[in-house]
Amino acid sequence: MPTYKRMKFEQAIQLIEKLEQQHRLTEAEYLQLLQYRFGTLPEWDDKSEEEIETKRHQLDEQLFVLARKHQQQVFGNRIYVRGLVEVTNYCKNNCYYCGIRRENHRVERYRLTKEEILECCKEGYQLGFRTFVLQGGEDGYYTDDRLCDVIRDLRSKYPDCAITLSFGEWEKESYQRFFDAGANRYLLRHETADEEHYSVLHPREQELAKRKECLQNLKDIGFQVGAGFMVGSPGQTLAHLAKDLMYLQELQPHMVGIGPFLSHGDTPFAKEPNGSLEQTVFLLAILRLMNPRILLPATTALATLSQSGRERGILAGANVIMPNLSPMAVRKKYLLYDNKACTGTEAAQGMEDLRRQMQAIGYEVVTDRGDYPES
Ligand code: SF4
Structure with missing residues (x-):
């Protein structure tokens, strides 16, 4: 000790x-x-x-x-919603903690077509969503040409919406193309700001330096950028967490996604203990004080860990929730960890439940884009 x-x-x-x-x-x-x-x-x-x-x-x-x-001073009691579309669960990477890693051969792989993605967003738009988050593994099928095609269509159909991407690491030129096609935001968790710890969580071919370079490139291009880390991941110490906070203090991202580490049975970390609710909400509150304007999701992982996880996150300073708009048929295939919450409710019903949950703790789900307040 x-x-x-x-x-x-x-x-x-x-x-x-x-x-x-x-x-x-x-x-x-x-x-x-x-x-x-x-x-x-x-x-x-x-x-x-x-x-x-x-x-x-x-x-x-x-x-x-x-x-x-x-x-409350910056956002009042407003909670922003982002409609999440899980585009593909193919991934060329092999992160040790992830249920859709390359070497998990038990996953039934899928990828949505452009038409399916547009259909999800159409449904989301009708439900009031004004931010779409397209998320996926690093899937060779989804080249920058194909992604740009989807982004351009979404941009022309929904000029009033924010388009957020989360497709991992790319060269700066590709990020620039996504931005020029109409994407506004990019989520790329750094996972841990410590080199040695990064190598505990990832195979050799993945490097923290590359991840940080991507985040800097995204910022330089003009994206609203989201970084973040897992809480309680294998080998993590309090010193690592302090380093994560320092890294975020320097990077000054517009969003920070943190959630408890949750193990997945078909990964090398199957037997590792889950992260804790207490530590996650404590860190959420610290992040809110570090930057009162930050967009801070109460993540699905938090809701998976505890029935009251989402509410506890909001009451610790979070102000964003990301309901799932993916087609019901694929939701159970996009499992980064076991027992994921929100895989069984239709989007409309899910929104109603969320509104009620938030109302019960004094907050209101709003439908505007919820951009990062610049001042
Ligand atoms: S965490 Fe992301 S990059 Fe790593 S294996 Fe999973 S989907 Fe791929």
Whole structure:
């Protein structure tokens, strides 16, 4: 067990207040805060389980109250929805944590045609969605020509909508073509900002430097960019999480997608424990204080981990949800992890349920594009 610096409750609160005022901490301070909340500290030795839990609960509450204050100041009680279309579950990569990795031969592979993608978006538009997120593995069939063709059609049919892509790593020229064809946003999680940890999660042929270069290229082109990481992934330490926060502090993305690591039975990480709800919502609140304007999804992984996961995420500062618009027939084939939530409800019914869930905690699902507020 690593030796942690002694820290008092009041000091942890001071760090949260500093983050709220300055929107940044040093890496050492992020680590201290995470250690106080999640580590085994020397000062806990003479405390009962109950006392420790009470302190941690108090810390969470202080953090969540401040995160909600900033969420409300910028966005009010508005929750943006993004309609997710899972375009293809073919992928040339082999990330150890992913259920649709190349070497998982038990997956039934599919790819949607352009017509099917347009059909999903049409249904989404009728339901009020004004952002479409097209997501898929790195599938050789979907060349930049083919993707540009889909993007151009969507752009001309829905000039009022935002088009978000999430198709992994490409050369800068391809990203530029997607942008010129009409895409506005790109999601590419960095997964971990630590080289060594990156190599625990990915085979040798995948490199963190390349991932970071892609994110920078996307920003330079003018995309609204989303980065992010898994919480509780195999081999992850609190120091890795502090490094992730520092990386995001430097990159200043417009969106950050974080969700708990959830294992998939047909991957090398099948037996690894899942990430925790507490750690994920704590980090969501920190991200909200780092950048009050950030677009922050309460992810499907969070909703999968716990029935109240989505609500807990919103109450910790998240402001985006991404319902599934993919055809029912393919949803069970796009499983990055086991027991994924929201695979069994039609889009319209799903939206109704979400509206009710959000209303119950005082929030309102809105249908506008929800761009990153520039000021
Ligand atoms: S995480 Fe993404 S890049 Fe990695 S195997 Fe899965 S779909 Fe492919």
